[in-house]
Amino acid sequence: MSSNFKSMLISYETYKSFHQSDVYIDDYPNHKFMSKDKETIDAKSCVFKPEVDIRTAFLAVYPPTNSTPNNQNNNATCKFIKRHIDNFIFVDIYPWAPNTASGKIDYELLTKKIKNSKKRKKLSKAYWLYIKSIILYASGNGVTLMIVLCGPFIKTIFKDFKGEVEFVSTYTCDHETSKYRITGTDIEFNVKSTDHPSAHLLSDTNKQFPEKDLPMIKAFNERENDIDDISIKLEESKKISIANKRISWKV
Numbered sequence: 001m002s003s004n005f006k007s008m009l010i011s012y013e014t015y016k017s018f019h020q021s022d023v024y025i026d027d028y029p030n031h032k033f034m035s036k037d038k039e040t041i042d043a044k045s046c047v048f049k050p051e052v053d054i055r056t057a058f059l060a061v062y063p064p065t066n067s068t069p070n071n072q073n074n075n076a077t078c079k080f081i082k083r084h085i086d087n088f089i090f091v092d093i094y095p096w097a098p099n100t101a102s103g104k105i106d107y108e109l110l111t112k113k114i115k116n117s118k119k120r121k122k123l124s125k126a127y128w129l130y131i132k133s134i135i136l137y138a139s140g141n142g143v144t145l146m147i148v149l150c151g152p153f154i155k156t157i158f159k160d161f162k163g164e165v166e167f168v169s170t171y172t173c174d175h176e177t178s179k180y181r182i183t184g185t186d187i188e189f190n191v192k193s194t195d196h197p198s199a200h201l202l203s204d205t206n207k208q209f210p211e212k213d214l215p216m217i218k219a220f221n222e223r224e225n226d227i228d229d230i231s232i233k234l235e236e237s238k239k240i241s242i243a244n245k246r247i248s249w250k251v
Contacts, residue, residue, distance in 0.1 A: 012133075019045065025123075027113065034094070035104050043097055046067045047095045048069055050134060051088045054087055056148060057148070061236050063097040085214060094113065124157060132164070147190065148194060151195060151196050
């Protein structure tokens, strides 16, 4: 086991312990959820355990329903993603898996409480330190990690990392993807801002996610030397995506 992988596992355990402690969000049930009907929903701790070959990290608010830390793929969202890419992990700022359908959770209330919480600074710092460990681990394997900001709220949280990250440039082949580096280092990573990959499962208005986003993520992950190679890989991915259009959206 490499020292970088050990370091990432230590960060994983630290992040998990942090959320299992008495850290709470102001005026929100500790380690639970609130439903749209103002009822309390039970949840269980679920920081997904990192695997050896990580190329993409999806940053989201909370894990899918009934997720387990050692098996992030046994849910509709991840099964859908795996149709297009492998070697990814979800990293959630509120890593508690609800014991009910996600559609019952008052998402707007939860994100509002996190955004305005007195503990937001601590939450964001703990979040960043775990994400940073994944970036460092990937870099040690020669991989430029692709970080996907799933939805506008996570994009807001990413701004909390100001001072920890430095903007480098935006890719001309995809204006939604930019290159950053960890402040004070030459370690770079990519950041793509988009919708949550399961948004189309909850709404009929976002069925273009795989054609628009996952092929681009796949292209970045498979690039070899330079930006021209990304364009080549993107065209290859588009052809695969078009061929898969007849696949049912239900998973």
